[in-house]
Amino acid sequence: MINWKNLNELSSYQELGKVKPLDLAEAMTGQKGADRVGKYTVDMAEGLTYNYAAKAVDDDILGALAKLAEEAQLAEKFEELYNGAVVNTGEKRLVLHQLTRGQLGNAVEADGTDKRSFYIEQQKRIADFANKVHAGEIANAKGEKFTTVVQIGIGGSDLGPRAMYLALENWAKKTGTFKMNAAFISNVDPDDASAVLGSIDVAHSLFILVSKSGTTLETLTNQAFVMDALKKEGLDPAKHMIAVTSETSPIAHSADFLDAFYMDDYIGGRYSSTSAVGGAVLSLAFGPEVFAAFLDGAAAEDKLSTEKDLLKNPAMLDALIGVYERNILGFPSTAILPYSQALSRFPAHLQQLDMESNGKSVNRFGEPIGYVTGPIIFGEPGTNGQHSFYQLLHQGTDIVPLQFVGFRKSQIQNDVDIQGSTSQQKLCANVAAQIVAFACGKENADLNKNFKGGRPSSIIIGDDLNPKTLGALLAHFENKVMFQGFVWNINSFDQEGVQLGKTLAKAVLAHETEGALTEYSKLLNI
Structure with missing residues (x-):
């Protein structure tokens, strides 16, 4: 039987607070630090690795976290979710974003439909549409191919798909899978839409309007802006626009669109990159096969997240270390620091994913809670951040836990050797140096130059960033946020x-x- 209890009602949480904290600077110094790097690591899907050696945890703390995971029934609650329980209590809805990329448990039916079959059907429809666009079978009024796709949406209809597109753009160009340029209009500020429209060939552009309800004010305003621009070019907007929406929305069967692809109320916007919301733009930009590989990577990581052993479940482990940092050590924020320019918008996506999900002060039953929940999330890609806010991270009065992401190889793979090392080696050298600098610090009699250390970090490492590793990375963070919501007994799926x-x-x-x-x-x- 599933018990939904507040964190401070769990005996394992009380015990966690009694475990002796780790002196991270001391633990990461010398051979002890070297031994930790090999010990505190767990395999993720698609060749990724989650290394938490530079987190302020040891075997005693991990043992206490394992007891917390068991008492909080994290694995069982995830099983309830993927088997179709009404986990979104605020809106009385199922939570099915994992089902867009694979069947983890039993068949899930809702609205009289097998939902896995529904999501597969939409993926097939999108793939068929994208292939016809690429072949020129679906073209503009003059019979010319569309060369650009523009997504019109806001929040989860923009941040996730935009981050995923940018993550794979250079990879696709290098591997020959790049099909169409993509652009995004999100802000209701007219300068946003105007700038995008001024940078593209409107006559050869296909626009995707994304709104689950079909009533989102900012999105409909930008639709009108785009339609006006098309009309001024002497073009029929209905021949340049498709919709991604729910089947019951007012735009689902509108003559204003070439076609419409469907999502449903069981997938929140910030969890929608693997649904039609991300599927349409990514399939058009890179081809359906690339989107399918992205889904495969996410599905593989989801499978790992069903593991009951905490030390074999990277998302659950990452989540519980984060709970320890937030609720026991009292750290109020977390920095996401990808050492990959391709992930330049990934922190912005994770900011919404985490803060919109777990920025709650009542539990899943609407009752006030007496402990802190979701941290403030921010970040920038390295090495840019090193010349921006790392000063505060190293020597500021607040300790900010850090989550690095790094890859051994660049996407372009035609790097040059400069002063004895390639650009990618310099990038990787910087992330390795930062991890140790944050953890160990450096004593100096001049306090202005003194580094206390003890600043915790983890790193997710892979060989390269490709569709499968991107899918696994996305699912890791989605599942991390979910597990933390379970621990805090809050509803991570309304806003x-x-x-x-x-x-x-x-x-x-x-x-x-x-x-x-x-x-x-x-x-x-x-």
């Missing part, structure tokens, strides 16, 4: 916190305001 501002904005536009809202409206000339 009521985004609603109030939307409601008030509509009131402003309708001129139905009072008090301070009226005055701020005047200041902004609304």
Whole structure:
């Protein structure tokens, strides 16, 4: 039987707080540190490795975390989720994003449909459409091929797909799988849409409108902006636009679109990159085979996340170390630091994934909780971040746990040797140096140059960034966030916190305001 208890009601959590903390700087110094690097590591899917040697944990702490995982029934709760339980209590919905890439358990039926079959059907429809676009069978009014695809969406309809596209763009160009340029319009600020439209050949562009409800204000506003631009070019917008939406939305069967592909209410926006939301743009940009490989990588990592042994389940382990850092050590934030330019927008995606999921102060039953939950997430790719905010990370008054991501090879694979080493070797040297510098520090009588160390980090390492490793990386973080939500007994799958501002904005536009809202409206000339 599944018991949904608050974290502070678990005896294993109380015991965790009594375990002696690790002196990380001391543990990572000399041979002891070298031994830790080989010991504290676990294999992920697709050749990736999660190394947590530079985290402030030892065998005693890991033992206590294993007891917490068992008492919190993390493996059992994940099993409930993928077998179709109503885990999203706030909206009384199933949570099925893992089902877009594989069948982990029993068949799941909802709305009178086998959901795995539904997701496969949409993937096949998208693949067929993309292949016809690439072959020129679906073309513009003059019968010319589309060369650019533009996604119009916001939040999860933009951040994840944009991050995944950028992650694979250079890889696809190098491997010959690149089909179409992709661009993204998200912000309701007209400067965003204008800049994108000014940088593309509108006559040879295919636009994807992504809105589950078909009523998202920012997205529909940008749709109108794009339709106006198409009309000014003498083009029929309906011949240049497809939709990704729910089957019941007002745009699902509209004559304004060439075609429509469907998602459902069981996949939250921030979890939608492996659904039609990411599938349409990625299949058009790189080909359906590349999107299928991306799904395979995610499915393989999902399978690992079903493992009950904490030390063999990298997502669960990462999640519980994060809980230890947040709730026992009291660290309020986490930095995501990919040493890969291809992952330049990955921290922004993880920011939404984590903070929109676990930024909650009530439990899954709507009751106030008495402990902290999701951390503040931020990050930039290395080595840029080293010349930006690493000063605070090394010597600031707050300790910020770090999650590095690195690859042994670059995507371009035509690097040059400069001063005895390649650019990729220099990049990898920097991430190795940062891990040790953060953990061990360096004493100096001049306190301005003194590094205390004891700053914890982990790193996910792979040979190269490709569709399968990207899928595994994405699923790792999705499952990490899910497990942390289970531990904190919160609902990681709704986002009521985004609603109030939307409601008030509509009131402003309708001129139905009072008090301070009226005055701020005047200041902004609304």
